[in-house]
Amino acid sequence: MKRLYLLFSLLVFGNVTYTAAQDHFTLTARDLPQSMLANPAMRPSRGFVTIPLFGSFTASFDNSFSYDKVIEKDDAGVKYLNTAALIDATRGSDLTLMRFNLDLVNTGFFVGPKDYMGVTLRTRAHIGTSLPEGLFGMILDNPIDEYKTFDIDMTPNAVGWVELGVSYTRDLDRNWRVGGRLKYVNGLMSIQSSGLEVDVRKEYDRYVVSGDYTLRGGNVDFTHGTGDLFKDMFKNIGSNPGFAFDLGAAYESDDRRLHAGLSVADLGAVFWNKKNSSVIRTHSEGREYEFYGVDGLSGLLNGTTSIGHVLDSAYTDLSRTLRADTVAGSFTQMLPVTFQAAADYALGPYMRHHVSAGFVGMIPYHGKLHYAVSAGYTYCTRTGTWQLMANYTYKSNNPVNVGLGVVMTAGKFQLYLAADNIIPAFSLSRARGTNVSLGLNFFTSRKRNFKRCEQRTVNRTSRKAARYYTY
Secondary structure, eight states, X not given: OXXXXXXXXXXXXXXXXXXXXXXXXXXXXXSOTTHHHHOTTOOOSSOEEEOTTTSEEEEEEEESSOHHXXXXXXXXXXEEEOHHHHHHHHSXXXXXXXXXXEEEEEEEEEEETTEEEEEEEEEEEEEEEOOOHHHHHHHHSOOTTOOOEEEEEEXXXXXXXXXXXXXXXXXXXXXXXXXXXXXXXXXXXXXXXXXXXXXXXXXXSOEXXXXXXXXXXXXXXXXXXXXXXXXXHHHTTTSSEEEEEEEEEEEEOTTSOXXXXXXXXXXXXXXXOGGGOEEEEEOOTTOOEEEOOOTTHHHXXXXXXXXXXXXXXXXXXXXXXXXXXXXXXXXXXXXOOEEEEEEEEEEXXXXXXXXXXXXXXXXXXXXXXXXXXXXXXXXXXXXXXXXXXEEEEEETTEEEEEEEEEEEEETTEEEEEEESOOHHHHOGGGOOEEEEEEEEEEEOSOOOSOOOSEEXXXXXXXXXXXXXXXX
């Protein structure tokens, strides 16, 4: 159990490297290879290759509350946990979500006038969990003269994997394009449950505990300490296969002003091997058990211990109370599915101003839908070298996100950099999340049939409009 709650304490206080969801900019940027990762129908106008290992990645973090909402300073400048603020912040909006995608290989090329293929090798991580609101209340806000029931539910879903994908895109006609990506997946590590459902009823001189849970660990042996965690992960590479696929469609109007796309990504699963995986199951059989409290509360209040240690102690004691045991066991884990839709419309006679709207929905863990709705603006320069992008995003657990992005294309080189929330750049402690994306691309062939960021010039002699395209 120590692994899960060490991980949980890191999630709550943000002491981790940012990890990624798809962002609005990749769904609306022009001629960007990274857009294919969100929607395989959104191929670029020519063949490309990203710089291996560090040329393409996304990393994101979303939380239901910010650091400064729960950590405060006293008159002497000493930081302390505001327990009332923590309980209030987690009530009703309990989500912590982190994702990370690093492209080791990402390349694409034409195989025919209307046919395009891509190959990707990526390492990815996803961490999503609800927070045990009732546990905070039991530990931090539990007056001796009040009798109530604490709902200690939690739904962790953490998984890391490597995937090899092959995509195919086909132009159906002048307006429609479809694409798909088939991916071979190999699991690295996982901690997952469909729900830890435990109720604790407070009585005069004791707690009465009831409930059950199942916690599964892929490449994790819950019977050993945390020291073997990464050793086991690398030792068992190749032992946990899986598969997934992405599907997408893209539309372009006859006048080239309207572009729209729809996609679903990561439909698939990892099959964790019994030999290197374990499962914790409780066997309460509907009975109730007596429980006499949590150790370490005095240390939490005077700062000599951490909330992660107290949470670990609480769940360890509760697990013993509910007769939990650990066995080796294989299991199937679905990948976190993402649904995406976006539309872009070009304004003005030169079509250099673009307005857009997008939706991204994700199932981060069992029974939860996390979504983001965006509205954006893009300005394309006259030469097509620069795309300057800005947007506003409303997320289901964070209503205020202001993002900026840029795409610079100079000959065969392209730079892409975007963040869907720039608030952390000014005040990291007030940030509830962000999504950062980087792309460094080299184009390997000439442009084909791609008419975006359209622009018009006027012939001085004939005064007749003639069109040319920057992409």
